[in-house]
Amino acid sequence: MGVRDAAKICGDRIGLLDAVHRLKNRQTLTVVMFHRVLPAARLAGADPAYTVSTELFGQCLAFFRRHYVVVDVDAVMAAQGGGGVLPGRSLLITFDDGWDDNLEYAAPILAAEAMSAVTFASSDAIFDERPYWWQEVLLAAMRDQRASVTQLWNAVEGDGAPPPADCAALDLLVRYGAVAPGCRHQALLPWIDQESPRHMLTPGRLRDLVAAGMQVGSHGAAHLPLTMMAEPLEDLERSWRALEGSLAGAFRPAMSFPHGRYSPALISAAFSAGFKVLFTSDGVLNLLNAGRPAAVLGRVEIAAQHIADNHGRLQRHRLATWLFLRQRRHLGRLRSLSNLQESDVHE
CATH class of the missing domain: 1.10.720 (Transcription Termination Factor Rho, Rna-binding Domain; Chain A, Domain 1)
Structure with a gap:
């Protein structure tokens, strides 16, 4: 098969997937999850499961622009609270942990595309003076x-x-x-x-991240599984105090569960700590109710191994399949889906 034939088949496949997406996902919010973004020269040594290249990240953003309406976490929180509605096929970009490369590499690429994202920062790592x-x-x-x-x-x-x-x-x-x-x-x-x-942002660099147009929420304090901690509420409250105190009002009352581990009791604890929207690592699309999302949302991990070729270049049909064909859920109506497997979230 020639290159032109392969390109045509890929284009036809994308067109069919997009048609399915426009029909099937018209009342959904897709939340994508990244961790690290590094140039190709710095990829060696980084965890390949949680790191994408700057080139691949830019290609993902172009894909998102073509197939979604990209929104920020403020719009999600406003819609969840009844202060607006989200458009159909909305997409929110999130980062976990608080890596320094979120500012150095991801933020400029987002700004060039006039997009924003929210970083869920682990406060102990941010305030640790050790460089590692x-x-x-x-x-x-x-x-x-x-x-x-x-x-x-x-x-x-x-x-x-x-x-x-x-x-x-x-x-x-x-x-x-x-x-x-x-x-x-x-x-x-x-x-x-x-x-x-x-490795991680400092408090000053975290403020620079906000100045660069990104939002900041919490990823807990210790970045340990809350389900394995004796005092998970204390961890959440400590993270809130540290981040809100450092960001002088720019902190968002949104959080993602460290390591994706949560339970109904932890959901209640997070709400009692003051958080308004909670993000899991359950790889599902979030159903909207008349444009309003639930307060507990799933996210889809974006990893190069699932969407790129052997040279790290985006394969658009693979990203389309990875995102468009997932199950649609309303996590606000469900118990914990922490053990959901990737094989369970594609329809």
Whole structure:
């Protein structure tokens, strides 16, 4: 098959998918989730599951402009509160964690497209003076196979018990999160890259992000699974105080659940803490009720492995399939969907 024939088939496929999208998703809000945006020269070492190139990010924005009405989190909160309605096929762009590259690379690309996004920031990481984020150091050591689970488990002082047989990344995060920052630093010292630029935004850079046209909400304080914390409400309230105090009124009362873990009790706790709109990691499209979204919303992770070719270039038909054919849900009417699998969210 020649290049022209392949391009024609791809174009025909996009046209059919778009027709389905315009009919099927006319009363939906799609929320997309990014984490990091880096130029190709800096991709090495970054988690490929949570990082897209600047080129791919720009191509995604062009796709969003063509197939959606891109809105900001203020419009979503206003519509949810009865102060307006969202247009059909709305799309909101979100970022998790608060990486410094959100300001350095993502914000200028968004500004060039006259678009905005909301960053859900983990406040402890933002206010930590150390240039590295301890969670990235820990997970990178596992990801790059520079340390085994057992090595990392035993690097921090504990009760001497071995790691669980099915020990996962979240178990390690909780174990390290329970120790004092100084002890954590000493435990991770063998795997810290002293030459690495700062991972996360600082409070000043967070304010610069707002000045660049982006909004900021909360991703919790400790960035640990709230379902595995003894005092999750305290974590949410601490994050609110830190971010609102730093942003001088620019903080948005919206949050995303760290690691996508939540429960009905945590939803109630988040509302009691003052948050108005809650974002999950459930990969569904959000049904609108006469233009109004629910207060609990699903999001679709955008990862290069699902939408790009082997050279990192966007495959438009793959992104269309990834987004357009998902189940439509109203999470405000459902119990927790935290264990929803990708195979369950495509119709």
